[in-house]
Amino acid sequence: MISQMEGSQAVAQSVALCRPEVICAYPISPQTHIVEGLGALVKGGKLAPCEFLNVESEFAAMSVAIGSSATGARTYTATASQGLLFMVEAIYNASGLGLPIVMTVANRAIGAPINIWNDHSDSMSQRDCGWLQLFAESNQEAVDLHIQAFRLAEELSMPVMVCMDGFILTHAYEQLELPSQAQVDRFLPPYEPRQVLDPAEPVSIGAMVGPEAFMEVRYLAHAKQTMALELIPEIAAEFAAEFGRAAGGLTRGYRIEDAETIVVALGSVVGTLEETVDALRDAGEKIGILSIRSYRPFPLAAVRAALKGAKRVVVLEKSFSVGMGGVVSADVRMALSGIQLNGYTVVAGLGGRPITQASLRRMLADAVEDKLPPLSFLDLNRDVVDRQLEREARVRRSGPVAENLLRDVSGQTKKPEVSA
Amino acid sequence: MTQDVKFYQTGTFTVGNRLLDPELRTVQSSIARDNSLTSGHRACQGCGEALGARYAVDAAMRASKGQLIAANATGCLEVFSTPYPETSWKLPWLHSLFGNAAAVGSGIAAALKVKAQKAGLDQSAVRVIAQGGDGGTTDIGFGCLSGMFERNDDVLYICYDNGGYMNTGVQRSSATPPAARTATTMPLGPNPGEEFGRGKNVPLIAVAHEIPYVATATVADLHDLEAKVEKAMSMHGARYIQIFVPCPLGWGAASCDTIKLARLAHESGVFPVFEAEAGAITRVSKIRRRVPVEDYLRLQRRYAHLFGANPRPDIVARLQALADKNIKRFGLLEEVA
Numbered sequence: 001m002i003s004q005m006e007g008s009q010a011v012a013q014s015v016a017l018c019r020p021e022v023i024c025a026y027p028i029s030p031q032t033h034i035v036e037g038l039g040a041l042v043k044g045g046k047l048a049p050c051e052f053l054n055v056e057s058e059f060a061a062m063s064v065a066i067g068s069s070a071t072g073a074r075t076y077t078a079t080a081s082q083g084l085l086f087m088v089e090a091i092y093n094a095s096g097l098g099l100p101i102v103m104t105v106a107n108r109a110i111g112a113p114i115n116i117w118n119d120h121s122d123s124m125s126q127r128d129c130g131w132l133q134l135f136a137e138s139n140q141e142a143v144d145l146h147i148q149a150f151r152l153a154e155e156l157s158m159p160v161m162v163c164m165d166g167f168i169l170t171h172a173y174e175q176l177e178l179p180s181q182a183q184v185d186r187f188l189p190p191y192e193p194r195q196v197l198d199p200a201e202p203v204s205i206g207a208m209v210g211p212e213a214f215m216e217v218r219y220l221a222h223a224k225q226t227m228a229l230e231l232i233p234e235i236a237a238e239f240a241a242e243f244g245r246a247a248g249g250l251t252r253g254y255r256i257e258d259a260e261t262i263v264v265a266l267g268s269v270v271g272t273l274e275e276t277v278d279a280l281r282d283a284g285e286k287i288g289i290l291s292i293r294s295y296r297p298f299p300l301a302a303v304r305a306a307l308k309g310a311k312r313v314v315v316l317e318k319s320f321s322v323g324m325g326g327v328v329s330a331d332v333r334m335a336l337s338g339i340q341l342n343g344y345t346v347v348a349g350l351g352g353r354p355i356t357q358a359s360l361r362r363m364l365a366d367a368v369e370d371k372l373p374p375l376s377f378l379d380l381n382r383d384v385v386d387r388q389l390e391r392e393a394r395v396r397r398s399g400p401v402a403e404n405l406l407r408d409v410s411g412q413t414k415k416p417e418v419s420a
Numbered sequence: 421m422t423q424d425v426k427f428y429q430t431g432t433f434t435v436g437n438r439l440l441d442p443e444l445r446t447v448q449s450s451i452a453r454d455n456s457l458t459s460g461h462r463a464c465q466g467c468g469e470a471l472g473a474r475y476a477v478d479a480a481m482r483a484s485k486g487q488l489i490a491a492n493a494t495g496c497l498e499v500f501s502t503p504y505p506e507t508s509w510k511l512p513w514l515h516s517l518f519g520n521a522a523a524v525g526s527g528i529a530a531a532l533k534v535k536a537q538k539a540g541l542d543q544s545a546v547r548v549i550a551q552g553g554d555g556g557t558t559d560i561g562f563g564c565l566s567g568m569f570e571r572n573d574d575v576l577y578i579c580y581d582n583g584g585y586m587n588t589g590v591q592r593s594s595a596t597p598p599a600a601r602t603a604t605t606m607p608l609g610p611n612p613g614e615e616f617g618r619g620k621n622v623p624l625i626a627v628a629h630e631i632p633y634v635a636t637a638t639v640a641d642l643h644d645l646e647a648k649v650e651k652a653m654s655m656h657g658a659r660y661i662q663i664f665v666p667c668p669l670g671w672g673a674a675s676c677d678t679i680k681l682a683r684l685a686h687e688s689g690v691f692p693v694f695e696a697e698a699g700a701i702t703r704v705s706k707i708r709r710r711v712p713v714e715d716y717l718r719l720q721r722r723y724a725h726l727f728g729a730n731p732r733p734d735i736v737a738r739l740q741a742l743a744d745k746n747i748k749r750f751g752l753l754e755e756v757a
Contacts, residue, residue, distance in 0.1 A: 059520065072531060204513045
């Protein structure tokens with residue numbers, strides 16, 4: 001059914017079609033509308049039987065999810081930003097125990113300074129936690145990825161994060177197609193747990209493991225993610241056959257066939273990039289996009305195959321590793337091991353800074369002429385940074401950083417006298 | 421299997437099975453016993469927590485007719501019972517983290533409720549307990565515990581209180597009593613050991629949540645402990661039992677004194693034993709023969725700095741005053757007509 005609806009409401013509807021049995025909810029922007037939508041569906045009896053728990057923290061949300069998943073219930077929760085970080089200990093625990101929980105991450109920056117707007121710092125900080133991470137380019141894909149995520153999680157007995165850009169997707173109203181219950185039921189069978197807390201067959205789950213087997217348990221998680229490299233395209237193909245549209249998979253190329261320049265990106269910015277690339281193509285540039293849809297497992301072979309014919313690769317990232325550079329870039333470089341080409345990391349959109357066509361076009365014009373530095377920050381106001389560095393060099397008690405920078409940005413501070 | 425009654429000591433202060441009707445007695449060993457926490461685990465000799473858990477979990481197993489799932493916090497109970505690939509647990513058991521046993525219990529209960537609804541039942545026949553030590557309960561797990569309480573999730577939470585982080589090497593928790601020596605409250609300076617005026621009374625905090633049932637118990641009165649677990653299991657919603665479990669290692673006490681210390685804690689007023697329902701205290705276990713707090717303190721090296729070469733009778737008096745306050749507050753002594 002074609003509907004015009006908010007991304008969060010669409011995800012709530014999609015999750016409900018997957019017949020979750022336990023949902024735990026804790027509010028954090030920009031994820032909140034998703035669990036609000038699900039709460040209304042449960043309270044109104046439209047999603048039944050299902051237990052909807054309003055918990056006291058994200059740490060509790062993931063802990064409740066661990067208990068319910070281990071008891072054999074299909075379990076869902078959603079979070080973002082600080083919430084994801086608050087549940088980190090339980091996130092690692094869920095993957096270590098092999099519990100197929102599905103969680104939406106409405107991607108948002110991490111403070112300080114506190115910032116509610118979109119970037120990918122939150123889920124990127126959890127790239128090594130053992131969860132699979134799928135990225136949605138659009139709200140339609142977010143709807144479709146949640147249905148695939150439950151299949152994927154339960155077949156592997158591993159948890160899956162569906163990452164969608166906060167506000168840009170979660171709060172955007174778009175036309176999209178919601179599948180029917182019958183379609184989802186055909187695609188997603190009832191959950192059959194590999195391990196379950198059952199008095200008829202008692203097991204101890206979560207026992208202590210020493211050096212004699214810990215490495216093997218951790219390796220098994222890696223082996224499962226390696227298997228997912230096969231399973232993700234299979235599930236995407238099955239999805240396309242059942243629902244009549246493509247979604248998911250490991251990567252998606254856009255005009256990359258003869259491209260000399262390829263921009264690698266994740267999430268909703270791919271849509272913006274498509275328009276920029278179209279314009280550059282019209283101007284005669286051989287340029288394309290590689291969208292990474294499965295960030296964990298990272299599809300090394302698919303990325304290598306897509307990029308190996310290019311002359312240069314620009315990784316456009318909404319997060320970065322402070323003191324080093326790009327997060328995704330490091331993985332892309334690993335995929336290109338032994339291949340000589342020019343590689344650039346462009347960090348963009350941190351804390352919700354708009355990534356505009358104009359800025360992208362300017363940056364890509366430099367890129368195709370190999371004028372980009374190895375690491376750059378799109379639309380960084382270097383003047384404001386320099387003023388703060390100068391201030392700190394000048395006075396010991398230079399004050400709170402964020403306040404200083406905001407005053408500088410808004411023009412409330414005068415440039416200091418050199419002799420001051 | 422029960423013993424024949426050999427003699428009665430009515431009118432004395434002897435505590436024990438032999439004063440009870442055979443059907444009311446606590447049975448140590450019986451082929452009918454579940455032994456949910458079975459032999460072979462690595463607890464220290466004289467471990468109060470192992471004893472408390474054995475009786476509490478078996479009582480819950482009996483009450484649920486063997487339909488029981490346990491969530492367990494990190495701590496001694498988890499470590500000594502499940503050295504991979506061995507386990508002492510004969511019931512389905514899940515250890516997740518140090519601070520989330522109550523929330524994991526909530527999740528188990530939620531899953532069971534949905535499964536019962538799918539089977540056309542009002543409520544699940546399978547019941548849930550969550551358990552942990554005082555550190556996992558009163559400190560790091562306190563947020564999850566309070567959340568489970570306020571939602572009135574159908575979980576019985578059992579806290580084994582030995583007054584410190586014993587598994588990590590005897591550090592101070594918010595259940596560590598004043599003046600006690602721990603690795604982080606050393607017997608140094610003018611106020612040796614744990615400071616006075618700190619700590620958290622979680623049983624009373626549980627009562628303030630107005631949950632259906634709260635109780636305290638000690639391993640000195642296993643019959644009372646079992647009865648409280650059974651009573652808790654006869655109810656639904658959030659329930660809390662805190663069991664006083666002496667720790668020979670952490671307290672510097674003889675392994676053979678575990679029961680004695682638990683009894684002295686009750687009989688001195690150090691640890692009030694009571695029950696509460698829906699926010700009101702309904703019953704207290706009266707002190708039958710009051711003993712001075714010093715009798716309880718002297719058996720433990722964690723209080724050795726109060727006696728010996730440089731005694732601190734002033735601190736002993738403050739500890740006695742705290743016990744006296746408990747006695748008054750809870751009405752632990754029989755009213756004299």
